[in-house]
Amino acid sequence: MTDLLEDEFGDIIGKARFGLNLSADDVAGQVGISTDELAVLEDCERSPTRAETDALAAVLNLDPERLLAVARDAYVPNPVPLDHGGLRIRVIPYPPMRVYQYVVADVETGQAVVVDPGALPDRILGVLADEQWGAAAILITHADADHIDALPAIHAALDVPIWIHPNEQSRLPALEHADIRTYDHGQRFQAGPFEVEARRTPGHAPGHSSLVLRDLVLVGDAMFAGSLGRTSLGPAYYAEHLAAVRSQILSLPAATRLFAGHGPPTTVGEERANNPFFAV
Template sequence: MTLAVDQLSLGAIATNCYIVRLNDDADEAVVVDPGANAVGIQLALDRVGASCVAILLTHSHYDHIGALAELAEATGAPVWLPEGELDVVRRPNDFFGALGVSIRGYEGASTLLAGAETIEAAGIVFAVTPVPGHSPGHLAYYADGCLFSGDVLFAGSVGRTDLPFGSWEQLLESIRALADSYPPETRVYSGHGPPTTLGQELASNPFLAELRA
């Protein structure tokens, strides 16, 4: 089984949104992190011939949730999000307004995740893992050799921890736990930049030298 993963780079800081299907023929898709441009996401869904049957959030930073309300309303898809970050999802401008950000909060129904759950959508079974550090409720989603890591781990970098509620120690522990849980060939689909693998980052990511010690 090989998931079909389409990557969209959206918004002012090129945040990755993923359209994930069980395979290339599947007509149902999960959308991970609809960060901006709901219309563009729907055009991409049309292009692959799939409808959105679930929306997953890795965390609540504005660049990952900017199109959530619009996409959820347009598709009627259920929303799964980190339980620790619901307030931010509902009232993002209270948290990010000082950055000049103005986006719509999402007040609709959602299923709250703490991590350690297993969820199924579009025929895909995702293992949910808590990965705090970049943001306190941050989650990663793993399915079929693919890890949707949000802003925890990037190709050659890691998520910043200087934002409110960030913690470098927690971030490093989260990445260590991912490395202990999943094989090196695990494909990492990050919140920014190109895909990589866990093994590649553990071997050469300059921020992870402590994990190699």
């Protein structure tokens, strides 16, 4: 499965500038360009020069070679297998929100979990029916609307446990007779045939979690292929956000598959080698 990256050059420098709490005037002045020129770059209206890329990387604590590769459309992660290690993954994209949701199944038992159902409930349920998989649980990495808008319909159809971090639970819509179960960060819990490990990856949402299932991680909006999720909680959380992704996700074996809420799947090894936010 391959796809375009979620974030372009302008998105990356904009996220880094926001996280570092730098104004456009601050960055433009240090780089030696006008604020209008910076806005053009952040809006992806033109490609940067090599000198601009190097200067922006220095100011924004990004890796210049990796940033240049994104600017030149030279980085797309290698295709990641969806069927591997006794797991089968089905991806349900929703282009209007540029979001991906997942159904992950255990081949041996035919049991599956639904992950971050943000849209198209009929298509999600159709995957279960077409594959003849039984639903064991719904897993939520965080409760932004584009990750839970289809939850009421999925819950009504499946009536299975819903797993979420308690700091995200208050953001859920009203769900009648729901079996809502909460996990703590660092906890392992059982969702059907899967032992799931919840890893704390704060910054994008109050209780944002990355969920480890065997050799893959459902990273939500903690990070994307070649980029970082927006630190929506504000610049005060940016350093913690970066540190959490590094320690909780990129510390895993290089072959570990990463499935995000936006953009193509990637691996730990790919991101260690190519992500501008995480130079060694």
